Amino acid sequence: MTGTDTVRIRPARRDEAAALTDLALRSKAHWGYDEAFMAACREELTITAERTERSAVAERADGALVGFTTVDGAPPQAVLGMMFVAPEAMGAGVGRLLFAHAADTARASGCTRLVFDADPHAVGFYEAMGAVRIGETPSGSIPGRVLPLMEVRLPR
Template sequence: MASLWRCSVGILIRPARLDEASVLTDLALRSKAYWGYDAQFLESCREELTLRAGELSVRRATVAEQDGGIVGFTTLEGDPPQGVLGMMFVDPDAIGKGIGRLLFQHAVATAPTLGFTQFTIDADPNAEPFYEAMGAVPVGVVPSGSIPGRTLTQLLRSIPG
């Protein structure tokens, strides 16, 4: 997802840089905490929400930048034709301000250039309504990668061809 998008609301969407891995990890944990999860839950999620510099290009990490700071990011993972929106997090101060919508729209617009015809999303329950509003449909449940016994709704977003 190497394209740059400059949006009218002052948001630049661009590929993540190697030196931003720890910033993105911190943002993911703060964004997850926004939904009221306790410290033990967040610690259980830490490994799954950790991004390493060497993974950023393979996971196709893209950031939303505003006024020089990162306000959100996504990863578009997998091998064509089936992708995975592996991570999508927005800074708590920016939730509800359209950043997630811009990031999602960027993923949808970029996916065909990577050979994807669809992608799945293993959604946190708090994010399910957002993904459904963005055109994703529930297709099943999958086990959480962090919390034993917890399941997540898996959604599918087809990419217009």
């Protein structure tokens, strides 16, 4: 994949839940996590049909899904629940498009902050997007593991 000119962001469909779950698992596994870690994360990374209603996907012109994001919460604070990019699309700007969409979605709902737990491998990306680390939060999947808690302010 060579850029974002052939990628569009659109609302996820309920029938895409399994494909988005697969994408999340492939994206997480890209960072070299072992099978036991991935098994522990499976439930947390499973997208339900209901969850797709708060999700947006990055779709190539050929119909391939190359990323997705979910945004939850209510003013003044939105939560970036999930954001994953397919390994084959990493480095092509898809993450930037998805993050901008998530921020715009949060801002449009009246939120002034977007907060989220970050995988340690993604902290540099989020910092490049303007986010700052504000603390840490316990992992929802791995007992004893903590994740960076990040925030980006959303100017009006």
